[in-house]
Amino acid sequence: MHCVRTRFRNAVAALAVAGVALSGPAAAEGTLRIAEQFGIGYLPLHVMRHQQLIEKHGKALGLDIKVEWAQLSSGAAMNDALLSDSIDMASGGVGPLLTIWDRTRGNANVKAIGALNSMPLFLTTNNPNVKSIKDFTDKDKIALPAVKVSVQARTLQMAAEQAFGDGKFDVLDKVTVSLPHPDATTALLSGATEITGHLSSPPFQYQQLENPKIRKVLSSYDVLGGPHTFNLIWAKEAFKAKNPKTYAAFLAALKESMALIDKDHPAAATAYLAINKGDLDKGFVEKILNDPDIQFGVAPRNMGKYAEFMNKVGAIKNKPASWKEYFFEDVHGETGS
Numbered sequence: 001m002h003c004v005r006t007r008f009r010n011a012v013a014a015l016a017v018a019g020v021a022l023s024g025p026a027a028a029e030g031t032l033r034i035a036e037q038f039g040i041g042y043l044p045l046h047v048m049r050h051q052q053l054i055e056k057h058g059k060a061l062g063l064d065i066k067v068e069w070a071q072l073s074s075g076a077a078m079n080d081a082l083l084s085d086s087i088d089m090a091s092g093g094v095g096p097l098l099t100i101w102d103r104t105r106g107n108a109n110v111k112a113i114g115a116l117n118s119m120p121l122f123l124t125t126n127n128p129n130v131k132s133i134k135d136f137t138d139k140d141k142i143a144l145p146a147v148k149v150s151v152q153a154r155t156l157q158m159a160a161e162q163a164f165g166d167g168k169f170d171v172l173d174k175v176t177v178s179l180p181h182p183d184a185t186t187a188l189l190s191g192a193t194e195i196t197g198h199l200s201s202p203p204f205q206y207q208q209l210e211n212p213k214i215r216k217v218l219s220s221y222d223v224l225g226g227p228h229t230f231n232l233i234w235a236k237e238a239f240k241a242k243n244p245k246t247y248a249a250f251l252a253a254l255k256e257s258m259a260l261i262d263k264d265h266p267a268a269a270t271a272y273l274a275i276n277k278g279d280l281d282k283g284f285v286e287k288i289l290n291d292p293d294i295q296f297g298v299a300p301r302n303m304g305k306y307a308e309f310m311n312k313v314g315a316i317k318n319k320p321a322s323w324k325e326y327f328f329e330d331v332h333g334e335t336g337s
C-alpha cells in the first residue's frame with residue numbers, strides 16, 4: 001500500500017511540474033487533460049498536438065476545447081494519475097491498460113479509447129556474454145519502464161516462461177529495475193553502470209543498436225508470434241459519458257493523426273521532433289517510420305495473448321472473452337484481436 005501511495009505522490013508531483021491543473025476533474029465539456037510517455041509509440045498524440053487536431057475537431061462540433069498535456073514515464077504512474085482525476089486520458093502499454101480495466105470493472109470502468117500502434121520491442125544488451133535471455137545472471141540489471149507491470153515487463157515474463165519452462169515466468173524479475181527509457185538508454189550506451197540490458201521501444205532501441213557494442217537479444221514479435229499492439233490510450237467511463245463531444249473530437253483527431261502519419265512520414269517526423277526536444281536526426285526518425293513492422297491504428301492486435309498470460313499468472317482476475325470487453329464501443333466495428 002505504501003508503494004501505491006508513493007507512486008501516486010510521484011505522479012501528482014510530475015503532473016504539477018508538467019503544468020497540468022491538479023484541482024480535480026475537468027468541470028465540463030471542452031477541457032481535456034492528456035498524459036503521454038516517451039517514444040515514437042506516442043506519435044499519434046504528438047501529431048495531433050502539433051497540428052492541433054483535437055481543437056480542430058472540437059470546433060467542427062461547436063466546441064472550443066482546451067487541451068492540457070503532461071508527460072509521465074510509466075503506465076503505473078498513468079493509472080494513479082487517472083484514478084486520482086489528475087488527468088482525463090492516460091496512455092501506455094498493454095499491461096497497464098489490462099491492469100486498470102480489470103481493477104475498475106464495476107466502478108470506474110476504465111477502458112481503451114483506441115490502440116495507438118503495433119511495434120516490436122527489443123531487449124538489448126551491452127554484455128558480450130549474453131546471447132539469449134538464459135545468459136543473464138544476478139550481476140546483470142535489465143531496465144524497464146516499470147517492473148512487473150509495464151508491457152515490457154510482461155513481455156519479458158512471457159519470454160522467460162518460453163525459455164525456462166511453464167510457471168517460471170518470473171525468473172528474471174529479480175534483475176529488472178524501473179527506469180525511464182531515455183535514462184536507461186544513456187546508462188546502457190555508457191557501459192559504466194549496472195544496467196546491462198534494456199527492454200524498450202522505438203526510437204531508443206534503434207539508437208542503441210547504432211552502437212556496435214549493443215546487440216539485440218530478442219524481439220517481442222518473436223515472443224508473441226507476430227505483430228502486437230504496444231501502446232493505447234484509455235479513460236474512465238464517466239468522462240466519456242459526461243463529455244461526449246470532447247471524447248468524439250479526440251477520437252476523430254486520433255484517427256486523422258494516424259492517417260497523416262501513414263500519408264507523410266517526413267511531416268510526422270517533423271511533428272515528433274517538435275514535441276520531443278532532442279538531438280535525433282530527422283532522417284533517423286523517418287527511417288524508423290519506414291520500417292514495415294511499425295504501424296499505427298486504433299484496432300488492437302494480439303492483445304488477447306497478453307490478457308490470457310496476465311490472467312494465467314494472476315496479474316488480472318478477469319479473463320476477457322474478447323478485446324471488445326476492454327475497449328469502448330466506438331471502435332468495436334474495427335477488426336481486432
